[in-house]
Amino acid sequence: MLRPVTVGVDGSPESLSAASWAANEALLRNAPLHIVHAWEWSPHPTVAVPAGTSQHDWADQMLREAVDHVRALHPDLSIVDQQVSQSPVKALHDASGQSALLVLGTRGISGFAGYLVGSVALHVIARAEGPVVLVRAGHQDPKGAGAAASPREVVVGIDFDRPCDDVVAFAFEEARLRGADLHLIHAYSAPGPYAVGTGRRSGPELQAEREKTLVAAARQLHEKYPDLTVTATASQGRPAPRLLRAAKEAELLVLGRHRRDSRFGHTGPVTHAAMHHAPCPVAVVPYD
Template sequence: MLRPITAGVDGSPESLAAAGWAAREAQRRHAPFRIVHAWEWSPHPSVTVPADAGQRHWAHRILREALDHLRLQYPDLHVDDQQVPVLPSAALHDASAESDLLVLGSRGISGFTGYLVGSVALQVVARAECPVVLVRAEQRSQDEHIPAADGRPSTVTPYRDVVIGIDLDQPCDEVIEFAYEAARVRGAAVRLVHSYRPPTLYAVGTGEISGPELAADREHSLEGLIRQWHDKYPDITTTGTANQGRAASHLLRSSQDACLLVLGRRRLRGHIGAHIGPVTHAAMHHAPCPVAVVPHD
C-alpha cells in the first residue's frame, strides 16, 4: 500500500500553499493525500485564537477551511484529514514515520509561521523520518513551470529543472534518487550542483593538489556521476556544474530557476537536539523554490 503525501496545516497562507503543493505532488505520484492539524490545549492560547473561540473549535475550523480550500482547487482529489491534540512537533514527527513525504509551509528569512517557530521547525526538519518539503506562501503551480513564449506564467509549459546539491566525495544514493524520481513524475531535467573549496595558498610544494588540477578532478568526478545516473534514468536530461566557492551561494543561485531544490540531511542516531547544516539553513531561509530535505544514513 502506498504511503501518503502529508501536509501540515495551521491556517496560515504558508500552510495552505504547502497543502496545495502536496496535493499536486499526490496527483503526480498517484499517491494518497492527507492533511494534519496539530494543536495543544493551553490555558493561555496563542493570539491567533480569537478570544470568543474555544481552542478545539478553532482547530476544527482551521482543518475545515483547509479542506474547503483544497476541494475547491482539486475537486477530483480525495483528501483525508487528521486533527491531533498534541504538540505539533510530536504530531508531525509521527506523521513523517508513516508518510512518503511531509510538506510544510515556510515564510523564508523571517522564520516559520504558526506552530513552526524556532526550535520546533528545527526538530521537524532535522528529525523527520521521511523527506520534508518546505513551501513558501507565494508559491503557485505556475511557478514550477518554464514561462510561456510571451513571458507569461504557465501551467502547460515544461517544468523547470530539479536541482540537487551534490557532495562528490560522498554522493548519497537516497538523495539523488529522490531528485530523479521528482524529475521523472514531472518530465523535468536534473541539474547537479557541486561546490568545492579552493586549495590553500601554501599548496605548492606540500603535495596538495593545485587549483587547475582540483577543478579538473571535480569535473571528472561529476561527469562520472552523471553517466552513472543516466544509465538508470536514460530519459531524464542531466546537467551538472562544479563550482569553486561557497555551496550555499551556488545552490541559491541555481534555485532561482528551479522547480525544486533537493538537499540531503544525515541521520544522527542518538543525537540530542535538532541539527541542520548551514547550507540547508541558508536554503530554508532564502531559496525561492520549494526545498526538499532528504534524510539518509
Template sequence: MLRPIVVGLDGSRESLAAADWAAREALLRGLPLRLIHAWEGLPSDAADLPELEAPRYWARRILRGAMDRLDERYPQLALSGDQIARPAADALVDAGAESELLVLGSRAFSGFGGFMAGSVASATVAHVVRPVVLVRADQSPEDEHLPDPAGLSPARTPERAVVVGVDLARCEELLAFAFDSAALYAAPLRVVYAWQLPYMPGAAEAKAREAVRKIAERRLASVLAPWREKYPTVALQPLAEEGRPAQRVLDATSDACLLVVGRRIRPGRLGAHTGPITHAVLHHARCPVAVVPHE
C-alpha cells in the same frame, strides 16, 4: 498500502500554500493526501468547560477550511484530515515517518526574498526520517513553469529545473529523490557539486585550479553515470563549480521549481541536525526545498 503525502496545517498562509503544493504533488504521484492540525493545547471532546469551546472551534475551522478548499480545487484527490492533541513538532515527526513525503509551510524571510523555517518546521526537519518539503506562502502553480515571452499560459511552458546539491561521498538518497522528481515533472535536473581550492602561492594557483576543476568534473561524471542509464529521459546538467557550497547551490536555483538538499541522520532528538549548508539554503532559497535525510 500507499504511503500518503502529509501536510502540517496551522491556519497560516504558508501552510495553505504547502497544502496546495502537496495536493498537486499527490495527484502527480497517484497518492492520497493527509492533512494534520496538531496542537498540545487542543482539548479533548470529553472536556466540557465553556472556555475550551473557542480553541476547539478554531481548531476544527483550520482543518475543515483547508479540506473544503482542496476539495473544490482538486476534486479527484483522495483527501483526509486529522486533529491531533500533541505538540506539533512531535506529531509531525511521527506522521512524517509513515508518509511518502511531509510538506510544511515556511515563513518569508523579510527583506531577502527567501524563506526561513519557524520553530516547529525547524524541529520537524531536524528529526523526521522521511523527505520534507518546505513551501513559501507566495508559491503558485505558475512558479513551477518557465515564463513564456509570447504570453502563453505558464502551464503550457516547460517545467523549471530541479536542482540538487551533492557531497559526492554520500549522495545516493539525494540523487534518487532528485532523479525521481525530475522524471515525474519532465524537468531538467541540475546537479551541483562545489569544490574549493586550498591556499597556495599565487604563481601556482591558476594551474592548480584547472587541475582541481578537471578532477571535480570527472568525479561528478563518474557518480552520475549509473543514474544517466537508469533515467535516460532526464535532461542532466552537471555543474562542478568552484566556491562555497551553499552559495553555488543557491546560484543554480534562479529558475528552479524544486531544490533538493540533504540532512545527515544523527542519533538523539535534542538540538538542530540540519547541517550548515542545508541550514543556509533553507534561509535563502526562493523555490520549494526538499530536505532528504540520509545515513
C-alpha cells in the same frame, strides 16, 4: 498501498501554500494526500482564537479551511484529514515516518527583513524520518500535475564527503515526476598550497575533474532515467551562494541531512541557509 504525501497545516497562508504544493505532488505520485493539524490545549490560547470560540472548534475550523482549499483546486484528489491532540513537532515527526513526503509551510527571509523559518519546521526537519519539503507563502507550483509549461530544473546539491545516493535518487525521481531537467551542483574549495595529490592541476583542470566525479556519482541513476536531461556543474566557492543562485530558476532545491545530527537538531549550514533564503521549495532528504 502508496504511502501518502502529508502536509501539516496551522491556518496560516504559508500552510495553505504548502497544502496546494502537496496536493500537486500527490497527483504527480498518484498518491493520497494526508492533511494534518496538530494542537495542544493551552490555558492561555493565542489571540488568533476568537472570543467565544473553543480551542477545539477553532482547530477544527482551520483544518476544514485547508481541506476545502485543496478540494476546490483538486476535487478528485483522495484526501484524508486528521486532527491530532499532540504537540505539532511530535505529530509531524510521527507523520514523516508514515509518509512518502512531508510538506510544511515557511516564511523564510526576504532580503534583510521578514520572518525566520518557524521553530516547528526547524525541529521537524532536523529529526524527520523521511524527506521534508518547505514551501513559502504564495508559492505557485509552475508545473503541477499535467501542466504543459516548458521544463524547468530540479537542483540538487552534492557533497562528495558525505553519502549522497538517497539524496540524488530523490532528486532524479522528482525531476522525472515533474518532467523537469535535473541539475547536479557541487561547490568546492581550492586546494591549499600543501594539499596532497593535487599536483599541478590548474583551476579548469580541477573543475573538469570534479565535474567528471559528479557525473560518475549519478551515472547508474541516469541509466535508469535515460530520458532525463541531466547537467552537472562543479565550481569553486562556497556551496550556499551557488545553490541559492541556481534556486532562483528552479522548481525544487534538494539537499541532504545526516541522520547522525538528528539528536542535536542540526541541519548543517548549507541546508540552514537554503531554508531561510531559497525562493523555491526546498526538499531536505535524510541519509545515513
